Amino acid sequence: MLTADVTTPEQAVEKSERLSAAVENKGTGSAFGAAASAALEQRRVLIGKHADRRPQDAVPVGRHGWTHGDVQYRNLLWKEGELAAVLDWDRVGVRPYAEEGVRTAQVQFGVDGVFDLARVAAFVCGYRSVVPLEAAALSDGVRRLWWKRMTDFWQLPPGRPLRSRSCREGKIGSAELWPAGCQSVRPGTTRPDS
Template sequence: MHAVLARFGVDEPAAVARTEHGLLNRVWRVDAADGSRWVLKQYLDDAGHASSGAIAAQHATIAALAASGLPTVPPVAADDGRTLVLHRGRRYAVFPFVDGAPPGPLSPRAAAELGTLLGRTHAELRRIQPPVLDPGPHPGSWPTADPEQTRRTITALLGEARARAPRDPFDALAEQRLRERLVLLDAHAHRRPRGAPPAGWVHGDFHPLNLLYRGERVAAVLDWDRLGVKPVAEEAVRAATQFFCAPASGVLDLARVRAYSRAYRAASGHSPEHLGAAVHRVWWERLNDFWMLRWRYARRDDRASELFPAAAAQIVWWCEEYQQVLDAYVN
């Protein structure tokens, strides 16, 4: 580690602490002997996002967004002028440390400011990134979950939950929610989305743990590892379901969603129709998604299990209140 830090001109570390930030990479906070503070990141995700070219492009985008006045944190350059160092087969970058904390509950004003921030980010990405050839809204352009495959997934997960030894209350909850989801699928299978809103560049992982706040102001947008091309308005819809949900029930604060979405549309240029299509696609995605349970039962990894109770409750509520949720995003 010392050899890597030296490449970036970081003074001898006085203290190094591994952080819990991120599921895909390793991150350390480094307090240097000269009083400066840094973040050292080791890229582990090798599924295309962690190639040297992809990371270099990601770093250039972060710097361009910062130059436009957005709260991103560009990496520092190493001794060869690059922002990425290869050491013993692994890629590393160093970022300035930013004081801040994940957001607590946001006021309606702060919710609107968040919508403006994400809208400005999407508009700026549209300006600085390579043009996107959008396949358009026709069916198949951006695939959606197949409910028959979802039923097969549920059947397999039910078997895993019932066979778990020793069983705990989480397994009972998982079994209850999986049976419940089968009923919801039967009721809504005919509503599979047929198209998508316009595609473009997105952050890719815009949620509360990837933003640092000071008070009610965003100090930094972190973790651009999933920068890529997707239906843009879906990121706005997905983010609101995470920022404005009750921790236990998953119920959305629709007044804050409305303030956020209105500000997002004004800053991004996306229309109510775009947001409406995105709401439907994200709702369908959540109805068919079980990644937290797959981590627990297939990968034996419980890091995401604490997210499941609220997420599972939210989709039940969303099915009941679909029109109210849609209205909050588009009106």
């Protein structure tokens, strides 16, 4: 049986406070440092506000198996309009298929705090044509990824400057996207015709 750690609100707040201290101690007074501090404070507020909505069970709903772990446009190589290769296999692992599908949809179709729900639904329909998933599994996948995004801080690794443009593109805003977006995304991923 596959299990998945669910970060507690206390663990997330404690890590956020450590990162805030690191930003303050190593900060240069830059605009990024100020934005990081504000984002971390906002995240603590959001975690407190939404803590009761986190996944309660360590066992994900639905099927699981080997997945790529980071399917997104940056990892797809196209040639003459055809998919030629899937790159970046460092995250391959066994995980819930629903969470992999939901994560891919979030990365592909969640831009600037808005989900393109028509594209999410079309993607999920295609995904489900290859990997049969029940609505309950997709709903669980949405909730798990939402909470994971709420409680992770990979965008702000301590002691490492944020140099990569890909890390800056909307990642700090992902905390803003998910609390409001969780309820709107779920129907797009779980409706019967998708």
